[in-house]
Amino acid sequence: MTLRTALQQSKILTFVVMGAFVWLLLSLLNVMGTFDWAAINTGDFVGQTAVGGIAGVVVLAVLLGVLVVLYSEVSETSPGPEAWPPSER
Secondary structure: OOOHHHHOOOOHHHHHHHHHHHHHHHHHHHHHHHHHHHHHHHHOOOOOOOHHHHOOOHHHHHHHHHHHHHHHHHHHOOOOOOOEEEEEE
């Protein structure tokens, strides 16, 4: 199924998945810019720490990966359904 076919069959679901991807990507970039990457070894655990930021980046990256896999499965054209009843050859 291509993106065009997905849009024809379910416009709302296609836009929701694409919107979720864009939102997660923007959230990932926001989290990456929020904390100091060099402060991972410091003992200051007040406020936004590098460990919490890295955990957030990992979680958002995994979710983005799941959406990419979902999109690749939706855009796959094969295997298609077989005809029923099977034809005798």
